Amino acid sequence: MILIIESDYKNFPPRLEWQPIFYPVLDKDYASEIAEKWNTRDQSGNYLGFVTQFEVKEDEVSKYPAENVGAKNHNELWVPAEKLSEFNQAIIGKINVIKVFVGDDFKQSENTEIEGLISELRIKRNDK
Template identity: 65%
Template sequence: MKAVTLYRPIGEKELILIAENDYKAFPPRLEWQPIFYPVLNEEYAAEIASKWNTTDEFGNYLGFVTKFEITEEEFKKYKVENVGGKIHNELWVPSKDLEIFNQNIITKIEIIKVFIGEKFKQTENDQVQHYIDQLKT
């Protein structure tokens, strides 16, 4: 089975939900979020996590980069959209398809980078603290 590696920038709340799913699935999108968009390269995911997630109060001013593999067959079902510069490529998965998308994740969702915003004070979650201690940039 062929696989495609994808990345997703997330904040603290999404990390906690992923951990509750044993790092096997992304949480459902919120009602107002029509798409789930993992990105195609680590550089772009790190750009979003460091510039956007670290300024977001909802994500506790933390930005994490996740990495995972999905079946090539599932990947090919969706459009790749360029949303800006050369590296800004996203896989646009309709929110209604996220459950099936999750079922086609081959590896556990791995946390590979963390970025800490200026307004971050502390976390009350032990797993989040573990990643902060382990991956601080």
């Protein structure tokens, strides 16, 4: 999230060496499920799960057919890491953070913008 903030909410960061695909999901509930169930248990993300929303030009989105990876709403695009720069250039406006899930082991962030997002958008475990 810090890298998205540093891009002024305009770009997703390059994939790491072991991440060959960028997987933007196509359903808010599915995104919330990932953020809450996976990200809040991940130490490398400080036990935070962010749900983002953004718009992408149709000609870019149409390059990547929706892939279903489980339940009916578990649909996502599979954007190869080497195409992420083109995908980012097709984002219209900014990447908006619409929910923040905070895991039990979260430690206060030194980043004031992260803390602001948590204060504004935090979803408690039983308060979805």
